[in-house]
């Protein structure tokens with residue numbers, strides 16, 4: 001199947017929807033004509049264009065060798081800003097959905113001597129894919145899966161071969177202290193040359209990073225940040241102003257609003273999609289001032305250059321930010 005050349009997206013059909021837990025649905029996406037889909041490697045995700053202006057990123061959880069399907073899972077979030085609610089309530093088998101081609105910022109380092117995969121909740125999805133890929137290529141790994149209760153684990157079919165291989169550690173119902181102790185023990189036992197991959201709630205990933213540093217040796221940690229939305233607006237943030245270069249108009253950005261919200265409210269033609277600083281749709285040139293980047297789209301070099309901003313999430317380090325609008 002060819003990606004849509006205009007937008008690098010493709011249309012897929014929902015082949016099946018199955019319930020993994022009370023909160024999690026699994027979606028199998030296939031080519032409407034039964035053809036092959038663009039390939040991917042473990043750690044890849046796709047943008048799902050759920051509705052106009054509503055795009056969300058979901059990791060692929062099935063083995064990369066499965067060329068005719070993508071499998072994703074979506075947790076129903078009580079605080080959903082539209083994405084998980086629409087995926088849970090608005091889609092049915094045989095519906096057609098537009099998605100982006102797989103992208104990957106969370107790939108395996110094949111030079112690692114061992115791979116420790118640490119998942120929290122729905123963060124298991126990219127790590128399942130990694131476990132499948134490592135099993136297929138003979139890589140050694142351990143998958144540690146932390147969930148609030150056994151019935152919230154789900155993915156029984158996907159986890160079964162990993163458990164049979166003796167590579168699954170399921171930690172259900174641990175309190176925070178016990179979770180930290182379990183992770184510290186795991187990290188301390190890693191062999192020289194091991195790499196750590198983590199996906200899940202931000203506090204869990206932060207703890208993995210801190211514990212790995214505390215081990216006192218080189219233990220690289222790779223993390224996937226889908227579930228960790230940056231603080232993009234709130235009473236603790238600073239107010240600033242944005243100037244529109246073309247008209248000279250100056251708009252105040254209060255702590256509890258994003259730049260994008262204010263621009264759109266004032267009739268500025270700004271395209272947005274994910275509204276999470278991930279897709280790059282709202283990328284805007286900066287002509288003055290210093291942006292405070294809160295996105296996950298720009299590279300380190302692009303951030304340092306300071307000449308572009310993702311106004312759906314990012315803010316300003318200076319009292320005035322001049323945008324090329």
Ligand code: FES
Pocket residue numbers: 271272273274275276277278279280281282283295297310311312313
């Ligand atoms: S809308 Fe996706 S990065 Fe701003």
